[in-house]
Amino acid sequence: MIGTRSTQYKELPFSIIGSVVFLSCIGLIVLNSISQHQEGGFLANPFNKQLLVLIPAICLSLFIVIIPRYTIHKYSYPLYFIGIVIVLLPFFGSLHANTFRWLNLGLPFKIQPSEFAKVFTTIALARYLSDHTIQMKKFSSIIIPIGFVLIPSLIVMKQPDLGTAIVMLVPVLPMLYWSGARPFYLFLLLAPIFSMLTAFQTLSFTIWAFVLGAVIIGARQTLAMSVIFFFGNIFLGLISPFAWNSLTPYQQSRIISFLNPEKDPLGVAYQVIQSKTAIGSGGVLGKGWGAGTQTHLKFLPVQESDFILSVIGEEMGFVMIAIVLLVVGYLITRILKRAFLSKDRFSSLALIGIGSILLAHVFVNTAMTVGLIPVKGLPFPFISAGGSFLISSYLMVGLVINLSVNYAD
Amino acid sequence: MLKADNIASVRQYFLAVGITICLIFILIARFFQLQILDYDQYSKKANTNRIRKVTTSAPRGLILDRNGQILVDNLPTYILNAVPGELPNKEETFALISKTLGVKPSSLLKNYKKYYRGRFIPARLAKDLTFSQISRLEENILNLEGVYYQQFPERYFPSKVRASHILGYVKEVDKDIRQSLNNPADYEFGDIIGWSGLEKSYEQYLRGSHGIQFYQVDAFGREVGYVDDFPPLDPEPGKNIITTIDINIQYSLENLMDGKRGVVIVGIPETGEILGVVSKPDFSPDLFTGRIREQDWNNVLYDPNKPLVNRFNQGLYPPGSIVKMITEAILLDNQDFDPHALLKCDGSYQYGDRVFGCWYIHGHGNVDLTSAITQSCDIYFYKTIQYYALDKLANYFRLFGFGDVTGIDIEREYKGTIPTTKYMNERYGRSGWSKGALLNFCIGQGEILVTPIQVFNYINILATRGEANGPYLVFPNQKNDSKDLTLDSEVWDRIVFDMKQVVMHANGTGKNADPLVGGVDVFGKTGTAENPHGDDHAWFIGWMNYEGQKFSTVILLENAGSGGAVAAPIAKKVFNNILFDLKNTNSISMK
Structure with a gap:
């Protein structure tokens, strides 16, 4: 292993490193624009804060790169349990902004443990799936891995932090698929959720029923199983509106606010309208650095983290947005390629998991800023300002670099 | 470990890449729609309908x-x-x-x-x-x-x-x-x-x-x-x-103090309400409204008399003889003490290796307690206090509100200094000071420093026999100072009697404060405080009793000389002004 340093160096994924550096630079440029008229002390300025957080983030990343891969493999389960413990800890502390998301250690900054737990969970899942050469063709064999991910996700959902909980859950499907589970089973897992969500509108429910039927027929199940799956889902869909309506308005609002904790007094719709106006008015080339009216009139909410893409859209236009998204797409496909080429299964699965996390972040954040999905507080990797999030993103970069180099052993 | 081989197939890889590209493409398409197809609409919204x-x-x-x-x-x-x-x-x-x-x-x-x-x-x-x-x-x-x-x-x-x-x-x-x-x-x-x-x-x-x-x-x-x-x-x-300010009282006090340096406070002892308070020199309140010239501002800022300093709660002064009633309270609190015993004052007193003088260098002759207060004889108190511990003295000073803030609703109030054994040891070392310091303290000299507002609180305590509320400036005030000051009513009787003698007796040092109006009783004490900054500070503290209503006052004139000669006449004018106000406009209503 030691003798192959030079080959390892050549094998370093420069395309991935380059993409991360590019995205971080874009992030700093945008944050600098936002910071122009920031009031308050040195750390109230998101640009300064980002620069400061980048130092430990990069150090952590370098540290992860140089530790042996078997160490990561060896400590993946203990890390998983540490992950569960640290997402539970905030519940023993005090509320911050009405949530238990942050851990206050008396330091000048607060830590968001779920950001780290999501990485630990993914690594542990990769180990579980690679250690157990289970018969993935069986439906029952995918239950344990799902339970594996569900425990920390439910805790995080209770914090409440639905966005991070979703991101934590997402990798399990591609990783199961990667380790050979039948796509049909994965579809069956998701089907009830779609059945319930689409049931509130006739057209969407009709389309869904056709898709459901087509997939079940295509999967060539026994007639009895097919009928149970199909009508089970349709029945679930049909009763959901009634179940919903039988709830008292108070219970309904409880559920809505649970699903949408970021709901602010001005209304979520306001945020999306402002974001879309910012992006749309940017046009092809944007209004120029520091000249975004929506941004600098503070109409854009949480512009330095969740809505940072709207600032890019407004000030740098469609061209820069397209470049950023293409670079992100390139970064993720490079990670997938490394996963495909990887010699051992653990690394391959871990890379798939990390790729899924990044894609989930990118998709949820971007789709939210352009009004495709409801507002969920999720930042954009490497660009959004953040403390714990930035550090965990660089932790993932370190893991990607470490795991994507193929040893000669 | 790490033994399991990667079994991912090309099909799986292509599907994963395909989904990624699809999702990215959906996002780019959405931006294309917003930024290029709908550009006009959003641009108009952002620009012409600016908020x-x-x-x-x-x-x-x-x-x-x-x-x-x-x-x-x-x-x-x-x-x-x-x-x-x-x-x-x-x-x-x-x-x-x-x-x-x-x-x-x-x-x-x-x-x-x-x-x-x-x-x-x-x-x-x-x-x-x-x-x-x-x-x-x-x-x-x-x-x-x-x-x-x-x-x-x-x-x-x-x-x-x-x-x-x-x-x-x-x-x-x-x-x-x-x-x-x-x-x-x-x-x-x-x-x-x-x-x-x-x-x-x-x-x-x-x-x-x-x-x-x-x-x-x-x-x-x-x-x-x-x-x-x-x-x-x-x-x-x-x-x-x-x-709590009465605009007429305040105005008359400002006129009385015109051209002087010092503090005047007038108030109601029972409640602690301040009817008027002046710290001179002062500045025009318009100074900070931004409509003045820089020159005027510099004049105030660099004036050697420091008009910006709020003397009534931040000025630290030696109190001089006005604290002798505290010493009197200590003496009277002792059952064995005989206030009628005559002690000889011949102008100086040797204690240890130091000689302590009386302000009246010819000596007061034979004095008892009442005449010691009335004529403010120092030797009497040297002779009587020497048997007490320094900390006992300090303790009584604290009971009368010194050494701590009064809690007046004006910020940055100073605490002043009431020396204790600990304080003296820390400042001079254990052997650096002698018990003679006690003799200085009992007549309000030495390291003792007080603020005028503390003195106002002190005179209110005396005027109400320990029942005074702390001083304040704004209604309503729920503050209720329960002082641990419990003295026998005979002690209070004697203190109050002696303070009346100071003003009413022919030999009293404060006789210049008597407004000479029938039906008005005035009680008081003068002080002439030596200080390192020049001439003595002149003090007069006292209260007036008129038709059951009490009005207390504190007068301090910096480096102005003898309290009886300089401060007491001001007190007379203050009392006259209050009386004039009561008889004519009656604006000082009890709230």
Whole structure:
């Protein structure tokens, strides 16, 4: 292993490193624009804060790169349990902004443990799936891995932090698929959720029923199983509106606010309208650095983290947005390629998991800023300002670099 | 470990890459739709329907005297703002403004730079504009794109009194001030904030809350109406505060103290209400409203007499003989002490290796306790106090409110110094001082330092036989000081009797304080405090009893000489003024 340093160096994924550096630079440029008229002390300025957080983030990343891969493999389960413990800890502390998301250690900054737990969970899942050469063709064999991910996700959902909980859950499907589970089973897992969500509108429910039927027929199940799956889902869909309506308005609002904790007094719709106006008015080339009216009139909410893409859209236009998204797409496909080429299964699965996390972040954040999905507080990797999030993103970069180099052993 | 081989197939890889590319493509397509297909729509929305957030300042609450007369009021002035991003041509606009208003373009530019916080945040160009200036501006408003004016209430002082140290002053919030605040979010640049005196102590009452309005402005920066989604929030004016000050008393005290250096306090002993308080030299309250010349400001700032210092709660003075009633209380608290015993005063007294003198170098002859107080004989107290411990003395000083803040509602009150054994050991070392220090302390000299407001509290305690409330300036006041001062009523009787002798007796040092009006009893004590800064400080403390109502006073004149000769006559005038007020206007109503 030691003798192959030079080959390892050549094998370093420069395309991935380059993409991360590019995205971080874009992030700093945008944050600098936002910071122009920031009031308050040195750390109230998101640009300064980002620069400061980048130092430990990069150090952590370098540290992860140089530790042996078997160490990561060896400590993946203990890390998983540490992950569960640290997402539970905030519940023993005090509320911050009405949530238990942050851990206050008396330091000048607060830590968001779920950001780290999501990485630990993914690594542990990769180990579980690679250690157990289970018969993935069986439906029952995918239950344990799902339970594996569900425990920390439910805790995080209770914090409440639905966005991070979703991101934590997402990798399990591609990783199961990667380790050979039948796509049909994965579809069956998701089907009830779609059945319930689409049931509130006739057209969407009709389309869904056709898709459901087509997939079940295509999967060539026994007639009895097919009928149970199909009508089970349709029945679930049909009763959901009634179940919903039988709830008292108070219970309904409880559920809505649970699903949408970021709901602010001005209304979520306001945020999306402002974001879309910012992006749309940017046009092809944007209004120029520091000249975004929506941004600098503070109409854009949480512009330095969740809505940072709207600032890019407004000030740098469609061209820069397209470049950023293409670079992100390139970064993720490079990670997938490394996963495909990887010699051992653990690394391959871990890379798939990390790729899924990044894609989930990118998709949820971007789709939210352009009004495709409801507002969920999720930042954009490497660009959004953040403390714990930035550090965990660089932790993932370190893991990607470490795991994507193929040893000669 | 790591033995399991990667079994991913090409099909799986292609599907994963395919999904990624699909999702990215969906996002790019959405941006294409928003930024290229719908560009016109959103661009119009962002540019022609710009929303301008305008905050309006709330007027501060008024400060009133006890009868509702206004001490501090608000003057409606106008300020002129410009939104940098909406100015088509800065130089031209500024030139037009300066021509219309008659202000220098350089001052506009200076303000513009000072208040600039961003292209879209209004920057202040000018303040204290009058209505006529604004009217002229209004005629040209169509040529002044990006410029608009707002009402801005400034502080002003309509009454005849100055009361500068009580009322205090306000400051304009700038970057430094904002950073020093605990609640910076509540203030914007250019707001006014109470910075001293009552303006500061009662900032939370006096300041209102901002009004916020969202205007839709058209492409020319003209306001076309409110934004439906954001109903305007009206400014909420601050609450008024009613002070204990009586404007007539305050005015008469200011006149009495004109040209002098020192402090006068007048109040009601039972409640602690302060009817008037003057710290001289003072400054004009207009000094901080921003409408004065720099020269005047420098005169105040560098005046060697320090007019900015609030002497009544921050001036530290040796009290001199006015604290002899504390010594008297210690002596009388001892059952074995005989107040009628005669002790000889021959002008000096040797204690240990030091000789302590009496202020009357020829000696008072044979004196008992009452005549020692009446004539303020020092030797009597040297001889009697020497058997007591220093800490016992310090303890009694504390019981009478010295060595700690009185809690008056004016900030940064000093505690003063009451030396204890510990204090003396720390300051001079164990062997660095002798018990002779005790003899100095019992007549209010040496290391003892007090503030005039503590002395006011002390005279109130004496006047009420220990039942006084702590001093305060603003109603209502729920403060209830339960002092642990329990003296026998015979002790109080004697102290009060002796204090009456000081003023009423022919030999009394305070006889100049007697207003010589029938039916008025005056009680008091003089003090002539030696100090390292020059001539003695003259003190008179006392109270007047008129038809069951008590009025206490403290007079301190810095480096003015003998208390009986200088301060007591002032007290006489103070009492006469109160009596005049009671008989004529009766404005000092009991609240």
